[in-house]
Amino acid sequence: MGETIKIDVNHITRVEGHGDIKIDVENGVVKECKLEIVEAPRFFEAMLKGRHYSEAAIITSRICGICSVGHQLASVRATEDAFGIELTKQNRQLKTLLDMGQYFESHVLHVYFLAVPDFVGAQSVFPLISTHKDVVLSALKLKKLGHDIGDMIAGRLVHPIGIIPGGFTKMPTVEKLEEILQRIKDARGELLNGVALIKTLTLPDFTRETEYISMYRKGEYAFIDGNIFSSDKGEVSYKDYRKVTNEYLVPHSTAKRAKFSRNSYMVGALARFNNNYEWLSDTAKTVAEDIGIKPICYNPYLNTVAQMIELVHIIDECESIIKDMLSSGLKVEAPVKPVLKKCTGVGAVEVPRGILFHEYTFDEKGYITEANCVIPTGQNLQNIEDDMKAIVPAALGNRTREELTLDMEMLVRAYDPCISCSCHLLDVEFINDNKK
Amino acid sequence: MTTRNKKETLILGVGNPLRRDDGIGPEVIRLLTEEKTKKNRMYELPYDVDLLDGGTDGLGLIEYLKEYKKVIIIDAVEMKLAPGTVKVFTPEEAVMTIKADALSTHGFGIAELIKLAKGLDFNLELVIVGIQPEDVSYGEGLSKAVELVINDLLGTITNIIHPETNKIQ
Numbered sequence: 001m002g003e004t005i006k007i008d009v010n011h012i013t014r015v016e017g018h019g020d021i022k023i024d025v026e027n028g029v030v031k032e033c034k035l036e037i038v039e040a041p042r043f044f045e046a047m048l049k050g051r052h053y054s055e056a057a058i059i060t061s062r063i064c065g066i067c068s069v070g071h072q073l074a075s076v077r078a079t080e081d082a083f084g085i086e087l088t089k090q091n092r093q094l095k096t097l098l099d100m101g102q103y104f105e106s107h108v109l110h111v112y113f114l115a116v117p118d119f120v121g122a123q124s125v126f127p128l129i130s131t132h133k134d135v136v137l138s139a140l141k142l143k144k145l146g147h148d149i150g151d152m153i154a155g156r157l158v159h160p161i162g163i164i165p166g167g168f169t170k171m172p173t174v175e176k177l178e179e180i181l182q183r184i185k186d187a188r189g190e191l192l193n194g195v196a197l198i199k200t201l202t203l204p205d206f207t208r209e210t211e212y213i214s215m216y217r218k219g220e221y222a223f224i225d226g227n228i229f230s231s232d233k234g235e236v237s238y239k240d241y242r243k244v245t246n247e248y249l250v251p252h253s254t255a256k257r258a259k260f261s262r263n264s265y266m267v268g269a270l271a272r273f274n275n276n277y278e279w280l281s282d283t284a285k286t287v288a289e290d291i292g293i294k295p296i297c298y299n300p301y302l303n304t305v306a307q308m309i310e311l312v313h314i315i316d317e318c319e320s321i322i323k324d325m326l327s328s329g330l331k332v333e334a335p336v337k338p339v340l341k342k343c344t345g346v347g348a349v350e351v352p353r354g355i356l357f358h359e360y361t362f363d364e365k366g367y368i369t370e371a372n373c374v375i376p377t378g379q380n381l382q383n384i385e386d387d388m389k390a391i392v393p394a395a396l397g398n399r400t401r402e403e404l405t406l407d408m409e410m411l412v413r414a415y416d417p418c419i420s421c422s423c424h425l426l427d428v429e430f431i432n433d434n435k436k
Numbered sequence: 437m438t439t440r441n442k443k444e445t446l447i448l449g450v451g452n453p454l455r456r457d458d459g460i461g462p463e464v465i466r467l468l469t470e471e472k473t474k475k476n477r478m479y480e481l482p483y484d485v486d487l488l489d490g491g492t493d494g495l496g497l498i499e500y501l502k503e504y505k506k507v508i509i510i511d512a513v514e515m516k517l518a519p520g521t522v523k524v525f526t527p528e529e530a531v532m533t534i535k536a537d538a539l540s541t542h543g544f545g546i547a548e549l550i551k552l553a554k555g556l557d558f559n560l561e562l563v564i565v566g567i568q569p570e571d572v573s574y575g576e577g578l579s580k581a582v583e584l585v586i587n588d589l590l591g592t593i594t595n596i597i598h599p600e601t602n603k604i605q
Contacts, residue, residue, distance in 0.1 A: 065493075109495070129555035137556060144499050158493070 002028015003396050007405050019417065021408050022252075023392060033389045035381060035412065037253040048371035053079050053165060053338065053362055060358065060373065061159045066418055068159045069102040069150060070351030071358070073224060074373075078358040079165040082345025083338035087225065090331055091167055093321050095224045098153040098163065099349065100314045104146025105157060106352035107269070107307040110416045112139035112194070115304045118410045119201040135197055138190040142311075145180075145187055149318070152176050167335030174330065181322045188283075188315050191308075195287055198308050204407060207298040208390045210383055211262050212271035213244060215350045221272070221279040221313060223350050229275045231296065232261040238348040241357045245374045257382045258374065264382035267354025268415065269306035270297060281316035284309050300387055303414045307352075340366045353377060353416055377417045384415055442559075444484035445597060446504040450511045450546060452492045457519075457569030457582045460589075461510045465489040467590060479594040482602060494544030501553045506561040506604055508596055511546055513566030519581035521568040522589050524596065527554070530564075563604055565593055 007023035024032035044063055048056060057075040061068040073095060080087070087095070112135065113125045122128055129136050150157025152172045162170045172180075216235055217226030228236040228244055236244055247256040259265065273280075273288075277295040280288070288294070288309050293302055344361040354376030361370040388408060395404050447468065453459030465487050471479050472487075486504075490497045501507055515523060532547035546564075553560060567589065570579040578586075598605045 113495070126551060126555060129552070133556065136552075140498060140502075140556075143495075147496070147499075158496075 004028075005396070005401050005404065007401065007408065009405060009409060019412065021388075021405075021412065023388070023404075023408065025392065025396065028396060030389070030392050033385070033392050034252055035385050035388065037255040037381065041254050045371040045373060048360070048368045051368050053083075053360070053366045053368070056358075056360060056368060056371075057163065057165070058159075063373070063375075064418060065158055066106065067102075067351060067353070069098060069154075069157060070349060070353075070356055071373075072154075072160055072163055073099055073351070074347040074349040074356045074358040075360075076163055076165050077224065077347030077349055078345045078360050079338070079347070080345070081347060082343040082360060082362055083165070083341075084343075085166050085336045085338060088333060090325070090328075090333060092224070093325055094153050094168055094172075095163070097149060097318060097321055098160070099223050099351070100318050101146045101149030101153065101157055103310065103314050103352050104149065105143050106146075106416075107311050108139050108143045108146065110352075111198070111304055111307050111311075112136070114416070115410075115413055116197070116201070118406070118413065119203065132197065135194065138193060142187055142190060142194075145183055148183070149180060152180055164335055166337060167333055169335065171330055171332065174326065177322050177326055177330075181319065181326070184315055184318050184322070188312075191311055191315060192287075195291070195308055195312065198305060199291055203299070203301045203305070204410065205299070206301060206387070206391060208300075208387055209298050210386070211260060211265035212274045212296070213260065213265045213267050213355060213379070214272040214275040215348060215355055216275060219279065221276045221281075221317070226348075228348065228355065230260055230265070231271075231275060238357075239346050241346060241348060241359070241374065242372075245357065245379065247374060247378070253381060255375075255378045255381060258379040259382060264386045265379065266300065266383045266415075267376045267379045268303055269310050269352070270300065270303040271354060272350060273297070273306040273309060280309065281313045283316055284313035287312045300383075300411060301414045303416065307416070338366070340364060344370075351376065353418055354379060377415075380415050380417065384412055384417075387411055442505045443486065443503050444602070445482070445506040445508070446486050446488060446500060447481075447508045447510065447593065448488050448490050448497065448500065450490040450492070450497070450509060453576060454574065456571045456573060456575050456577060457567070457579050458512045458572045459576070460512050460567050460569070460578060460582055462489040462491065463578065463586075464510045464589065464593065467586070468593070471590075479590050481594055482597060484602075485597065494546070494549055495552075497549055498552055501549070501560060501562075502558055504560065506597075507563075508593065508604075509546060509562070509564045510593065511564065511566060512569040512572065513564070515566055515568050517568045519568055519570030519579060520585045522585060522592055523566045523568075524592065525564055525566065527562055527564065561604055563596060565589070565596070 005025040009021040020036040022032055022034050057072045060071045060075045063071050117124055147157045154160030154162035162168050212231040214229055215222035215226045216229030227238050244260045245258040247258050249256055274295045293305055342364050347358045349356050356376055357374040359372040360368050363369050449461030449465035451458040451461035453462050468487050471477055527550045570581045596604055
């Protein structure tokens with residue numbers, strides 16, 4: 001007779017949104033092992049129908065406050081692709097900087113505030129304040145830098161307003177670029193302190209071979225344009241993204257799942273690291289070697305480490321882009337106005353959590369007749385569940401119920417899923433109830 | 437953290453206007469901002485008081501707390517009192533529910549924000565003006581109970597800072 005374990009984590013914490021873990025092992029046989037997504041469907045694609053091309057990025061940005069830049073970039077890229085608008089060098093640089101600003105904000109938050117507490121045995125970021133105060137302060141500083149890069153490029157980092165199909169409505173000033181450049185240089189040291197902390201952590205030792213999917217553009221660590229790359233099948237045109245994502249539904253999830261060559265695939269920092277390692281900056285490669293992570297790395301828990309390495313790369317990339325912009329001189333470029341026609345376009349962008357696709361079809365007046373958005377977290381769900389199915393049987397007899405529950409939660413958190421948004425209301429109870 | 441180079445006072449309204457009474461914080465900021473542009477003002481604020489609608493951004497607001505000597509937070513607060521009741525209190529006077537293990541960006545609220553600011557030793561004087569909501573269901577617009585106390589509420593807020601000493605009273 002084997003073990004009988006029931007795990008039911010209702011609402012996994014330190015992930016963005018609401019998901020549950022259900023595990024049922026009876027007499028050593030795994031009967032159920034799943035990640036449930038119970039949030040209401042959002043119907044954004046349906047909302048887009050009948051809306052003008054100029055509204056698409058504003059609407060889709062609202063899919064998420066955390067990922068708003070990513071959705072705007074993918075949306076604008078889809079519209080530009082549909083109307084055949086080519087990126088100028090400067091437009092491409094501005095978009096890349098904006099994307100990187102978001103990586104800063106998002107990765108720093110995930111690594112320092114959501115994931116690291118697990119590895120130091122803390123329930124949240126708060127115990128870290130007493131043990132690693134400098135790390136928390138430096139995380140806040142780095143996060144702010146990401147925010148200010150977004151402000152500089154597009155007015156603000158949350159639901160930006162400066163990015164529209166065909167270009168930007170405002171330009172950064174030379175003074176601002178110089179200020180950000182200086183802060184980026186200063187941030188490098190702070191980030192390396194974080195790397196030193198990451199190095200001391202012991203991450204779960206688990207590997208499972210899977211397929212990694214990311215953007216690909218020869219000679220670059222691709223962010224805002226390029227094709228799709230599968231570690232199994234190689235390059236696929238971004239236009240053929242549906243052949244890669246093959247979305248489908250399962251009864252226990254309101255989020256769609258995806259599969260390509262295998263039962264599941266992974267997107268995100270680890271997928272990019274595995275597929276595009278070659279084009280990481282030299283410092284980022286040195287950091288990776290120093291930590292001891294090499295491509296292809298099949299341990300999903302190391303997604304958090306890959307995010308840290310990406311941050312190092314991004315510091316270098318931001319520095320080189322801004323230096324180039326300053327030396328080439330900023331040009332005033334009016335946004336390109338699309339010539340309206342019946343058309344379809346795809347935007348594929350690497351956002352912090354993985355490759356994101358938007359696709360729109362427009363009528364001859366520029367109104368959307370069909371829309372499709374494929375979200376990184378959805379693409380990862382089946383892969384997470386497949387990891388769970390590999391971890392649970394091996395853990396039987398070796399891990400207690402509590403340990404296994406934590407293993408599962410850490411696994412889900414490592415993928416940095418973003419499930420959705422909600423409202424906050426402060427709850428208090430008074431100690432001395434005598435104030436007016 | 438030293439107070440040198442810090443700005444004086446921030447009135448920070450937080451909450452979600454799409455959850456009815458939870459929008460009282462942002463509504464107060466809107467009204468006080470509007471008031472500034474009027475010739476005949478009912479409420480006067482010292483020149484070095486800044487106003488900010490913090491929306492539902494929890495963690496992001498930490499940057500603002502860092503910049504000021506004094507912060508007055510306006511928020512709908514579940515105090516189990518009659519709807520529309522206004523209370524002024526300091527963080528030390530209340531047990532604020534920390535959803536420590538439920539922490540994500542989406543779960544990072546004012547209680548977490550204050551705890552973080554304290555832990556990081558921000559040299560900061562903090563006052564909360566809590567308004568008991570009646571209705572925080574989905575939708576726009578404030579309930580009658582909360583709407584009725586808005587004038588009193590604005591008076592309370594503008595009286596927190598002493599006009600001469602510039603101190604929180």
